[in-house]
Amino acid sequence: MTTRWFGARVQRVEDDRLLRGKGHFTDDISEGALESVLVRSPFAHARIKSIDVSAARALPGVVAVYLSADLPFGSTDLPILIPHPNLTHGRTQRCLASTVVRYVGEAVAFVVAENRYIAEDAADLVEVDYEPLPVVITPEVSAATQHLVHDDVPGNVAAEMLQEVGDVKAALAKAPHRKQLRLRFERGAAAPMEGRAVWARWSESEYRLTVYDSTQSPTSIRGGLAVLFGLPESSVDVIAPDVGGGFGPKIMLFYPDELLVPFAAMRLGRPVKWTEDRQEHFVAVNHERGQVHEVEVGFDGDGRVLSLSDDFIHDAGAYTPYGIILPIITAAQVPGPYRVPNYRVRFRDVYTNATPTSPYRGAGRPHACFVMERTLDAIAAELGLDRVEVRRRNLIQPDEFPYDLGVAWQDGNRVVYDSGNYPALLARALEMLGPRPAGDHVGMGLSPYVEGTGVGPYEGAHVQVLVSGKVVAATGIPNQGQAHATVWAQIVADQLGVDVADVEVTSGDTRKFKWGVGTFASRSAVVAGNAMAVAAGMVAEKAKHIAADHLEANPADLELVDGRVRVKGSPERGIPLAAVAVLANPMRYAFGGGTEAATQFTPRPRPGPPLADGEQPGLEATGYYSPTGSTWAAGCHAAYVRVDPKTFRLEILKYVVVHDCGRLINPMVVEGQIEGGVAQGIGGAFYERLAYDADGQLRNASFMEFLMPYATEIPPIEIDHIETPSPLNPLGIKGAGEAGVIPVGAVLAAAIEEALGVPITEMPLSPLKLYELVTRPS
Amino acid sequence: MKVNGVPHPAPVDPRRLLSDHLRHDLGLTGTHVGCEHGVCGCCTVLFDGAPIRSCLILAVQAEGHEVMTIEGLAVPDGPLHPVQQAFHECHGLQCGFCTPGFVLSVVGLLAEHPHPTPEQVDEGISGNLCRCTGYASIRRAVARAAELSKQ
Numbered sequence: 001m002t003t004r005w006f007g008a009r010v011q012r013v014e015d016d017r018l019l020r021g022k023g024h025f026t027d028d029i030s031e032g033a034l035e036s037v038l039v040r041s042p043f044a045h046a047r048i049k050s051i052d053v054s055a056a057r058a059l060p061g062v063v064a065v066y067l068s069a070d071l072p073f074g075s076t077d078l079p080i081l082i083p084h085p086n087l088t089h090g091r092t093q094r095c096l097a098s099t100v101v102r103y104v105g106e107a108v109a110f111v112v113a114e115n116r117y118i119a120e121d122a123a124d125l126v127e128v129d130y131e132p133l134p135v136v137i138t139p140e141v142s143a144a145t146q147h148l149v150h151d152d153v154p155g156n157v158a159a160e161m162l163q164e165v166g167d168v169k170a171a172l173a174k175a176p177h178r179k180q181l182r183l184r185f186e187r188g189a190a191a192p193m194e195g196r197a198v199w200a201r202w203s204e205s206e207y208r209l210t211v212y213d214s215t216q217s218p219t220s221i222r223g224g225l226a227v228l229f230g231l232p233e234s235s236v237d238v239i240a241p242d243v244g245g246g247f248g249p250k251i252m253l254f255y256p257d258e259l260l261v262p263f264a265a266m267r268l269g270r271p272v273k274w275t276e277d278r279q280e281h282f283v284a285v286n287h288e289r290g291q292v293h294e295v296e297v298g299f300d301g302d303g304r305v306l307s308l309s310d311d312f313i314h315d316a317g318a319y320t321p322y323g324i325i326l327p328i329i330t331a332a333q334v335p336g337p338y339r340v341p342n343y344r345v346r347f348r349d350v351y352t353n354a355t356p357t358s359p360y361r362g363a364g365r366p367h368a369c370f371v372m373e374r375t376l377d378a379i380a381a382e383l384g385l386d387r388v389e390v391r392r393r394n395l396i397q398p399d400e401f402p403y404d405l406g407v408a409w410q411d412g413n414r415v416v417y418d419s420g421n422y423p424a425l426l427a428r429a430l431e432m433l434g435p436r437p438a439g440d441h442v443g444m445g446l447s448p449y450v451e452g453t454g455v456g457p458y459e460g461a462h463v464q465v466l467v468s469g470k471v472v473a474a475t476g477i478p479n480q481g482q483a484h485a486t487v488w489a490q491i492v493a494d495q496l497g498v499d500v501a502d503v504e505v506t507s508g509d510t511r512k513f514k515w516g517v518g519t520f521a522s523r524s525a526v527v528a529g530n531a532m533a534v535a536a537g538m539v540a541e542k543a544k545h546i547a548a549d550h551l552e553a554n555p556a557d558l559e560l561v562d563g564r565v566r567v568k569g570s571p572e573r574g575i576p577l578a579a580v581a582v583l584a585n586p587m588r589y590a591f592g593g594g595t596e597a598a599t600q601f602t603p604r605p606r607p608g609p610p611l612a613d614g615e616q617p618g619l620e621a622t623g624y625y626s627p628t629g630s631t632w633a634a635g636c637h638a639a640y641v642r643v644d645p646k647t648f649r650l651e652i653l654k655y656v657v658v659h660d661c662g663r664l665i666n667p668m669v670v671e672g673q674i675e676g677g678v679a680q681g682i683g684g685a686f687y688e689r690l691a692y693d694a695d696g697q698l699r700n701a702s703f704m705e706f707l708m709p710y711a712t713e714i715p716p717i718e719i720d721h722i723e724t725p726s727p728l729n730p731l732g733i734k735g736a737g738e739a740g741v742i743p744v745g746a747v748l749a750a751a752i753e754e755a756l757g758v759p760i761t762e763m764p765l766s767p768l769k770l771y772e773l774v775t776r777p778s
Numbered sequence: 779m780k781v782n783g784v785p786h787p788a789p790v791d792p793r794r795l796l797s798d799h800l801r802h803d804l805g806l807t808g809t810h811v812g813c814e815h816g817v818c819g820c821c822t823v824l825f826d827g828a829p830i831r832s833c834l835i836l837a838v839q840a841e842g843h844e845v846m847t848i849e850g851l852a853v854p855d856g857p858l859h860p861v862q863q864a865f866h867e868c869h870g871l872q873c874g875f876c877t878p879g880f881v882l883s884v885v886g887l888l889a890e891h892p893h894p895t896p897e898q899v900d901e902g903i904s905g906n907l908c909r910c911t912g913y914a915s916i917r918r919a920v921a922r923a924a925e926l927s928k929q
Contacts, residue, residue, distance in 0.1 A: 011866060018880065021848035021858050028807035117793065193812045193820060193875040193909050228918040244810070244875025245909050278813040481873030481910045489822070624794030636784015672915060679912030703817035703907065710904045711913040 004491035005500050009640070013485045013501070024241045026197035026214045026275070033199060033271035034063055036264065037119040039109035039126045040255060040280060041101035044696020045149070046130035046351040048099055048108065056111060056127040058630040061118035063268060066110040068098035071263065072562035073228045080254050087159040090320045091150050091351070094301040095256045096364075099132070102149055103355050104696055105283030107256040112264050112272060112683040135353045135696040140292050142350040149318060149351035153693050157522045158316050159324045159349040162420070163331060165406035166342030171307030176296025179378050184762040185367045185745075187315065187690040188289040188362040191708060192243020192480070194286060195276035200265040210684035211262050216251035217518030219476045222510050224253045224263060233514075240508035248359040249286040251520055252321060270290045271427050280702035286322070287690060288353075288360035289763075290315030291330065293365045293598030295375055298342075303379050303390035309692035310334055310371060314349045315357060316372045322358035324349050325410050329364030329452070332407050332415045336372045337422040337448045337512070337634060345407065351660050353696045359520065361680055362741045365451060365586040370763060373447045373746035377753070387750070388430065391448060396420045409630060417632040419724045422448055425658045426638055429636035432656040432718055441645050442653070446638035447743035451628040453661070453735025454526030456724075460515045461528065461535040464620035465493055465543070467585075467593045469563055469578030471496060471503045472535070475528045476516025478508025482524060483669045488532045490665055491731070495536035496543075497560030498577065515624075522633070522735025525665060527625055530729045535623030543580045543619055549605040550575055550583065577619075586610030590682070631726040633734040635659040637678070637743045641751040648767035648774075650752070652715040659719065661678040661755075662726045662734035671719050673764065677740015683709045685745040710728075735759065779840045781806065782850030797821040799837035800847055805915035808848040812907070819906030822879035823847050829886035829905075841924045848878035851885070861885050861919075861924035870919035871909035879908050884920050893924055 019021060050396050053065040068074040077090045097108050109126050113119035113520045134147040142156045149156055172178060175375075175578055199212040209231060215221050216237040226233040243250065252258070257274045265272040276284070291314050298307035314327040328346040335343055344594070376394065380387040396403050405415035409695045426448055436444060461475045479485065489503035496503075507528075516528070544555040547565035551558070559568050566574025582598045590596040604610065611617060640653040657674055664670055687707040691699045700706045725732030749760040758773045779786055781804060789799050799812075800806045800823070801808035809832055812820035818832040823832045831887045832845075852859045858866065860886045871877040880903060887894060887902030894902060908916065 010868065014874070015866040015871060016858070018871055018877055019858060019865055020847075020852060021855070021878050023805070023808070023874050025807070025810070025875065027811070028801070030802060094889075117791070191909060193818060193873070194810070194906060195812075242874060244812075245873045247909070278815065278818075481871075483872070672872060672911060673913045675912035676872065676910045677912070680909070702815055703813045704815060708907055708909070710907060711900050711917065712904045714913045716914055716917075717912065760882050 003494045006665055007662045008666065010041065010486055010490055010500055012483050013489060014483065025194060025244055026199055026212045026241060028274065029199045029212055030301045031271050033273040034112050034114065034268065035051050035116040036110060036112045036261065036272055036274040037117050037123040038107045039111065040284060041097065041106045041108055041125045042329055043101060043130050044104050044135045044619050045133040047133060048097065049129040049131055050221035051109060052127040053109060054131040055741055056122040056226070056283065057333065059118065059122045059125060061114040062111065062122045063114065064112045064264060065122065065368050066260065068096040072294065073259065076228070079320060080323055081253050081321060082325055086161040087155040087320060087324050087339055089158045091321065092321045093319050095259050098500045102466065104698060105280065105355060107390050110260045112268065115384065124605045126706060132175060135694070137352055137354055137692050137694060137696050139290055139313045139350050139352055142352045143313050143348060146684055153351060156351045157348050158320045158351055159596050161331065162346040162753060163407045164344040168328035168342045168344035169309050170748045172296060172298040172309065176301055177299050179297050179382055181295040181378055182761060183293040183295060183371055183373060183374055184390050184763060185289050185291045185429060186683045187287045188360060188688060189282065189287050189690055189706065190247035190249050192245030192247055193279060193609055195281040196250060196255065198261040199271065199273040200262040202266040202273040208265065209236045209262055212241055213238055213258060214243045214250055216246045216478060216480065216520055218254055218478055218508050218510055219514065220518060221251050221258060228259060237511045239510065242477060243480040246480035246519065247361040248288065248363060248520060252286065260560040278703065279701050282317055282706065283355055283698055285357045286358040288326065288357050289367065290357065293371050295371060296444060297375050297379065301383065301653065302393055303383055303385050304393055305338060305340050308340045311346045314347055316349045316351050317354045317356035318351060319356045320349065320357055326357060326359060326364040329410050330338050332370045332405070332409050333365045333368035333450065333452065334371050335405060337396055337450050338372065339396055339414050352359055354692060361677065361713060363521065365738060365742045366745050369447060369743050370749065374749060388434050388446065389427060392423065395426065395448065397423065397594050400501065405571060409452060411630060413450065413629045416629060417450065418726055418728050420632060420634045420660060421722065421724050422634055424722055425634060425636040425660060428658045428720060428722065429638045432720060433638040433654060437640055437653050441755045442640060442642050443751035443753065445747035445749065445751030446636065447681045447746040448636040449634065449743040450631045451522060451735065451739055451742055453633050454631045455521045455523050456527070456627050457517060458624055458626035459517060459528040459531045460513065460622060460624040461531040462513050462620065463532065463535040463539050464618060465496065465539060465577055465581040468593060469502065469576060469581065469583045471498055473503060474506040474512035474531060476510065477519045477524055477528050478517065483666065484524060487525060487665045487669060488529060491529055491532045492536040495533060495540050496577065522737035526631060526733055526735050527627060528731060529665065529733060530614055530625035530731055531623055533731055535621050535626055536622035538623050539619060542621060542731060546580050546583050547575050581619040585617045599636045614644045616748055625735060627728060629728065631662065631728045631734045633661040633736060633739060637747045639747050639751055641748065641755055643752055643755040643770065645711065648770040655715050656718045658722065659739055660722045660724050661736040661739065663723055663732040664721060665733060667721065673736050674740040675717050677711060677738060678744055679714045681744025682714060685748045685763055686765050687713060689766065780844045781843065782846055788841055792838055794837045795833055796835050796837045796840050797832040800832060804848050806847045806889060810811045810875050812875065819883060820876050822882045822906065824886065829883045848881060851881065861923040864919040864923035864926055868915050868919040868922050870911065870915045876906060876908045880916060881909065884911055884923060887920070888924060888927055892927065894920065
């Protein structure tokens with residue numbers, strides 16, 4: 001294999017159509033589809049006394065109005081995606097609520113009409129009589145409340161989990177210094193630019209359900225639809241076409257529309273579509289990030305951490321469809337790149353009357369990083385030590401890998417860091433950061449971090465060389481902007497010795513590849529990328545085997561270069577890959593394109609049947625990659641900021657990132673991931689806040705009031721890479737999707753704390769929050 | 779109204795948004811809808827040459843005007859417009875959902891300021907939200923587009 005493409009800044013193959021307006025997003029599909037609207041609860045907690053849909057059904061142009069009782073699966077609790085023994089009181093919603101609603105935005109009715117405008121009018125005519133119930137919004141209050149979100153869940157606790165490495169109590173007691181901190185992270189939202197959308201068609205003659213869904217996991221949606229609708233999986237196709245950003249919450253089983261749209265399409269015999277509006281996206285698509293941590297740390301006079309106890313509450317929202325993966329990740333990632341010889345972590349996952357939470361880019365990691373870095377800054381302040389020096393003394397060293405943390409990871413294994421060089425990341429970040437800018441109210445923040453990536457269980461790929469010599473490749477997991485079509489083409493092109501432009505990748509279409517898991521957790525490049533390499537490698541071996549007969553050579557002496565299979569050292573002795581693809585399919589009927597070379601009266605190089613025992617026709621292969629465990633990327637961010645002491649406007653003077661995701665497939669793409677992640681981190685740290693009131697109303701459910709950063713808020717980011725290959729996978733790569741976002745809160749908290757001289761113990765901040773912190777009586 | 783130079787009959791539904799009319803009546807689905815309240819800029823089109831939000835006006839208000847959507851910027855199968863080319867070269871797009879709106883905003887920006895200062899660049903793209911790129915690559919793309927437009 002050559003590495004002509006791997007590692008190069010290859011420009012994206014997906015750009016051209018997206019730039020010309022020829023993208024293919026779910027709402028772009030119509031084909032005469034009926035349009036639909038969900039009626040959602042305006043109350044955070046209420047009993048449904050009655051629902052009257054007669055006026056809605058009578059409106060001209062309305063085709064159907066469905067309530068829970070109209071659905072064959074209406075009384076089925078939707079699945080818990082990731083069950084866990086500690087999730088003792090897991091609860092999921094039903095497709096449409098019929099008795100109690102538990103958050104603003106919970107769906108109660110589904111209206112289908114000739115067009116969206118009529119459907120919206122009809123939704124307004126659905127009369128729901130609600131009896132409001134007490135509301136619990138704040139997670140700390142939920143854990144102590146008399147008001148239950150679910151009648152049968154005592155104390156609102158869905159799950160509790162305790163892990164301990166070493167003897168934390170004893171080590172705390174013996175530690176020369178101790179410190180306690182209370183750290184708070186509010187809810188956040190992923191807010192991709194494309195909301196969610198679903199389009200479905202049922203074909204009775206083909207007995208086939210086709211669903212387009214802006215999901216991050218079409219294979220899971222397909223499996224779930226087959227189960228709930230009683231269809232064979234082979235009769236369900238799910239396609240995630242172009243998806244306008246995902247960042248986590250577009251993976252669910254199910255959002256109600258993902259069942260209702262296919263159901264209505266089957267029931268009504270016409271295509272049906274549903275496209276979310278932005279206001280409902282804010283309340284009906286999963287949130288993330290609400291956690292409250294109580295930390296106690298014991299340390300020595302040099303600032304070395306001896307013992308760390310973290311007891312935290314995680315805000316589940318009203319249901320736990322995603323299980324307890326988020327708090328598990330936080331619990332696992334608190335120690336980060338540091339040695340913590342005694343570590344105890346307990347969490348309680350509590351219900352609140354708010355939108356359910358599930359992973360959003362970072363997925364529990366930014367909280368963990370914030371907790372550890374705030375703790376180290378507090379240790380430095382307590383001892384009067386340099387913050388950098390405290391970190392240096394606690395970092396895991398390059399000769400300590402593999403490093404077993406001793407706590408559980410999200411895949412059921414233990415956290416074991418596979419490789420890395422954390423001191424080098426810190427040193428390079430400081431070098432890039434340079435001298436402190438002059439002036440008052442300037443602060444510096446820095447944060448090394450780790451990122452568990454490339455989680456299993458597996459992904460697969462199919463690679464085929466066509467008789468034209470072009471290569472098609474497919475995998476089950478979809479793309480939301482991560483340049484899958486480019487980076488996987490790079491991997492395949494190297495294996496097959498072809499031009500990257502000759503490889504066309506399809507992803508997220510169960511018609512092209514039906515197996516796989518999904519795009520999440522910084523896993524696509526690692527898991528699907530290695531599967532692509534496996535499949536393409538199998539095709540290369542097959543090509544050598546076929547070509548060897550025709551070149552009268554040993555397969556081991558052949559190589560694939562420039563679209564040909566040729567003899568090493570005698571490049572003139574070769575055969576085009578296109579011709580090998582022809583020969584791979586012995587035939588009776590030529591169909592043009594040179595295929596006559598493989599017909600029955602053409603002399604064959606070897607005796608025996610045209611297709612030997614155990615051989616399959618076609619120059620193609622399907623390969624899989626299943627990792628033994630996660631591979632751990634790492635990095636270090638550092639920044640200088642200035643805070644205006646009157647307006648509390650934040651100015652980020654310099655922001656640097658050093659990043660290590662193992663071998664880089666395409667540095668341009670990785671840098672794009674980092675820049676985008678940092679921007680989301682800045683948004684989540686200083687601008688974006690989901691402002692719930694005590695009644696459970698989200699008061700800022702629009703882009704007018706939820707302050708997502710524009711270009712004017714995001715500074716230039718300076719990026720450098722170091723490459724510590726992962727020993728766990730053949731390509732030596734690690735994931736990069738969440739690296740940009742993880743440490744931003746920790747970095748900005750430290751920098752702002754220094755700039756203003758007030759302790760920062762919560763996220764997100766804002767000018768108003770800083771004003772309150774500075775002016776409140778101490 | 780004329781859309782991408784082609785005359786179209788007047789829209790029949792008086793409450794149809796221009797964005798919905800372009801997408802669902804004329805099939806020009808390159809105009810995207812990200813918020814429907816005029817904040818995200820995904821639905822930006824050129825209206826008599828200037829960028830506007832097509833989700834904030836009714837289709838009937840476009841009668842007698844010239845609308846250009848992303849589909850009208852480059853000849854199909856021909857070379858990309860310099861702004862599109864610059865976004866490609868500078869990795870100025872990831873998921874591509876906000877991209878048509880950004881491209882048309884930048885076309886408008888460069889028409890006004892062919893050699894924009896960094897402040898004018900930020901100002902010119904500060905009506906469009908992008909959740910993927912963090913804007914750095916889009917800033918580079920604007921600078922590159924100014925260069926390409928000069929050539």
